[in-house]
Amino acid sequence: MELDGELTKLRSLAGSGESSLQIERATQRQLSRQAKALELENAALKEDLAFFEGLMPASESGDEPGVRIDHLRIEPSGIVGEYRYRMLVVNNGGRQAREFKGGLQLLVKIQQGGKDVMITLPSGTEPNPQRFRFEIKHFHRLEGVFLVPSGVVVKEVEARLLQDGTVRARQSVIL
Numbered sequence: 001m002e003l004d005g006e007l008t009k010l011r012s013l014a015g016s017g018e019s020s021l022q023i024e025r026a027t028q029r030q031l032s033r034q035a036k037a038l039e040l041e042n043a044a045l046k047e048d049l050a051f052f053e054g055l056m057p058a059s060e061s062g063d064e065p066g067v068r069i070d071h072l073r074i075e076p077s078g079i080v081g082e083y084r085y086r087m088l089v090v091n092n093g094g095r096q097a098r099e100f101k102g103g104l105q106l107l108v109k110i111q112q113g114g115k116d117v118m119i120t121l122p123s124g125t126e127p128n129p130q131r132f133r134f135e136i137k138h139f140h141r142l143e144g145v146f147l148v149p150s151g152v153v154v155k156e157v158e159a160r161l162l163q164d165g166t167v168r169a170r171q172s173v174i175l
Contacts, residue, residue: 047071049153067091067100067136067161069171074157078079086143087159087171102163104132109156110148116155121146 050071070088077084092099106121122129134140148154158172 001083066168067102067159067163068169069159072157072159072171072173074154074173074175077145081148081152082145083148083157084143084145085157085159086141087140088141089136089161089169090139091132099135099137100161100163100168101135102161102168104134104142105160106146106161107158107160108146108148108154109158110152110154112149112152117152119148129138 068090070090072087073085074081075084085106088101108119108121110117110119122132126132129146134142154175156174157171158170160167161169
């Protein structure tokens with residue numbers, strides 16, 4: 001009888017210990033998710049701060065008036081051969097800035113079969129070349145995706161802003 005009572009007591013303690021362990025693990029997972037979300041939010045806030053600092057007029061920032069590319073990012077999208085681009089285009093001509101009408105051109109340097117090859121986007125076979133056209137007064141975030149053949153390695157991407165066939169700004173990213 002005494003042993004049965006002690007056995008029941010020990011089983012109860014083991015059960016409550018296991019419950020406590022499960023609660024602790026669930027709390028740890030939740031804290032881990034919260035920390036990851038806060039890291040992402042912090043990165044977004046830093047990007048926003050850089051964005052707003054980039055909006056300062058040319059006379060304050062020391063830049064020459066005109067259009068420029070800031071914060072060019074090229075990342076694999078998770079789909080084989082697909083890459084996502086993001087950038088901020090700033091027309092830093094001050095309050096009297098004229099609207100900029102132009103287009104985006106991407107020069108993608110890839111390695112295919114041991115050879116370096118350059119792909120220009122939009123290509124002549126681009127089904128929707130209008131997606132590379134834009135108009136801005138002060139600033140505009142450009143983003144989209146581009147495809148490369150499977151089995152190639154993307155080495156470098158240069159973004160160019162063109163107006164009437166003339167390059168007005170460029171920025172490169174080495175991957």
